[in-house]
Amino acid sequence: MSDATSPVPAAAPVARKVTSIGLGLLAVGGALSAWAFFDEDLRTRFGFGYMVGFTFAWAIVLGSLFFVALQHATASVWSVVLRRVAEMLASPMLILAVLYIPLLLVALLHPDSTIFPWRNPTSEMAEHAVHVKGSYLNETGFLVRTALFFSIWIFFTWFFVRGSLNQDGGRRADITERLRKFSGPFIILFAFTATFASFDWLMSLEPNWFSTIYGVYVFGGITLSALAAITLALSALKRSGLIAPELIRKDHLYSLGGLLFAFTCFWGYIAFSQYMLIWYANMPEETIYYTKRLSNGWAGVTVALAFVRFVIPFLFLLSRQVKTDERKLGMISIFILFGQLFDLYWLVMPNSFGEAGPGFGIPELGPVLFFCGVLLVAYGRFVRRHPVVAMGDPHFEASRGFRLH
Amino acid sequence: MAKREVVGMIGLYDDPDVLISAAETVRDAGYKKWDCHTPYPVHGLDDAMGLKPSPVPYVTITAGLIGGALGMLMMWWMSAVDYPVRIGGKPYFSWQAFVPITFELFVLFAALATMGSMIFLTKLGSWASPLHDNNVMIHVVTNRYGVVLDAADEQFSEEQARALLTGTGCQDVRPLYAPEGEG
Known part of the structure; x- marks a missing residue:
């Protein structure tokens, strides 16, 4: 679509800037990823790196969709002026589904891959626990579930984003009613799909280990990164003039x-x-997870994670002044997104480097840059084609006047 | 009836928007000892009155940190000093096991201190109010909005206070008297 058809005249230069930064990241990240992929020695590391990059983008996109559904479910008025930002962030769900295919090829369908150790029951990982889980953890089940997850997410992304865009012309209250009606059921589906996706994609990297709270842990990261991305995008769009101050x-x-x-x-x-x-329970099949992350140089990463993900943002966000200062909120949002990457590194990479201790290089950096680029290009396209404020929402005026006290 | 001491002047309003602009006028006139009474929280009144941010958060964090430190100290003393019992082969001082209680005491101290300092700062518990004595409390807790200028303020005089409130568009300005038999 050409810039001339843009609904907001000021959008074209902003969209161009976002797209060009995105394309740059995409090119550099893609080149590094390709290099790592075609190097036989680096391919497994690349698979894990791609997992981190993918789940980073996935957390932002899916979390934003959850945020949108949550605002409809609670009939929130305060968030109407910024809901379109979350809708924009959620929009590239289809692209993510396509970009899951390379991971499937490298990690699941490639015969030599050791990324999902449960795939090959004759390997050294094939212990009793893995056999017991065989009825769940098998390639067919994995593929069917992943297809199901993405179908649900793609449908509801279309449903919520398209519904909101259709309101832009006039203040159609019936659309708001319909979005609200389906937001509750979606949140239930979201809880199940996000939990089982985290089991399949992340927890099954260590198939002998299990934790029932794992899905909630990943959900925390998903929501946190979506909120940080919304804050950051809001602040950037406001600064660029597309959202009136x-x-x-x-x-x-x-x-x-x-x-x-x-x-x-x-x-x-x-x-x-x-x-x-x-x-506390000290059961060997459970403690293996933390033993791995507290030995061979990983203890430093674990302690750093506690600071990066909790202590520093907690102390920073404690202040009311920070929470109302757009620039400081933007800074802490970047830090929180970095924390999400760091968390995913902590979740995934001990399986890549293992006893060699933590490491970082091209196979880890490439996919992260690539996915940041993909998201930015998608958002640049959205900014060019759609207004970034949901002005057609019936509650828009009420949302503008929102006051806390 | 003997002339009673005037302890303040109240302006009663029917419109919250007029109340907001009245509060701005009083704030800009430099009044220190005055207050607004409304039947429900009126948005924007804090800014219009020029209220400074509440000191309660600092009380909360200080009390919370003290509570958490005391909790950790208590469990260290009980489990590692006074009555050490080896549990599950773990060290006497196992901080992981102490975190929940440390957290609980952090929250308990913080919550009680927040509550206490809020009650102290808002003077809850001082049961007497000139608003009751002068039969205007019934208005500001049901359907009207009041601005009360305290006679203890250094600029206060009956004429000046009446003029200030009338100037904000108030139709109903009443003096507040001290209860009979008290000065």
């Missing part, structure tokens, strides 16, 4: 900051709960 009051920022703070605490609570129960 008077539209976003301090009260809106304070609400986003409060949610960031709440989910930082939530993540800390869940992460510590998982650790403490396993530490």
Whole structure:
């Protein structure tokens, strides 16, 4: 679509800038990824790196969709002025589904791949526990479930984003009614799909180990990264002039900051709960997870994770002044997104490097840059084609005047 | 009836928007000792009154940190000093096991201190109010909005206070008297 058809005249230069940064990241990340993929020695590391890059983008996109559904489910008025930002962030779900295929090829369908150890029951990992889980953890089941997850997410992304875009012409209250009606059922589906996707994609990297709270842990990361991405995108769009400055009051920022703070605490609570129960029970098949992450140089990463993901954002977001300051909120959002990457590294990479200790290089960097680029290109396209404010929502005016006190 | 001491002046309003602009006028006139009474929280009144941010959060975090530290200290003393029992082969001082109680005491201290300092700062518990004595409380808890200028303020005089409130568009300005038999 050409720039001339853009609904907002000022959008074209912003979209161009976002797209060109995205294309740059995509090219560099893609080249590094390709290099790592075609190098026989680096291919397995690349598979794990791609897993981190993919789940990073997935967390932002799926979490934003959850945020949109949550606002409809609670009939929130405060968030109407910024809901389109979340809709924009959720929009590239279909692209993500396509980009899951390379991971399937490298990790699941490639005969020599050791990324999912449960695939090959004759390997050294084929212990009793894996055999017991065979009726769930098998290639057919994995593929069927992954297809099901993406079908549900893609359908509801289309449903929520298209519905909101259709409102732009006139204030159709019937659309809001329909979106609200389906938001509750979607949140239930989201809870199941996000949990089982985290089991399949991340927890099954260590098939002997299990944790029932794992899905909640990943959910915390998903929601936190979506909130950080929404705050960051909102602040960037406001600065670029596409969102009028008077539209976003301090009260809106304070609400986003409060949610960031709440989910930082939530993540800390869940992460510590998982650790403490396993530490307390001291069962070998459970402690293996933390033994791996507290030895061979990984202890430093684990302690750093607690600081990056909890202590630093917690202390920073404690202040009310920070929660109403757009620039500081943007800074902490970048930090929280970095924390999400760091968390995914901690979840995934001990299986890649194992006893060699933590490492970082081209196979890890490439996919992350690539996925950041993919998201930016998709968002640039969205900004060019659609308004970034849901002006057609019947509650738009009420949302503008939102005050906390 | 003997002339009673005037302890303040109240302006009663029927419209919250007029109340907001009245509060701005009083704030800009430099009044220190005054307050607004409304039947429900009126949005934007804090800014219009020029209220400073509440000191309660600092009380909360201080009390919370003290509570958490005391919790950790208590469990260290009980489990590692006073009555050490080896549990599950773990060290006497197992901080992981102490975190939940440390957290609970953090929350308990923080919550009680928040509650206590809130009650203290808002003077809850001082049961007497000139609003009751002068039969205007019934208005500001049902359907009207009041601005009360306290006679203890250094600029206060009956004429000046009445003029200020009338100037904000108030139709109903009443003096508040001290209860009979008290000065």
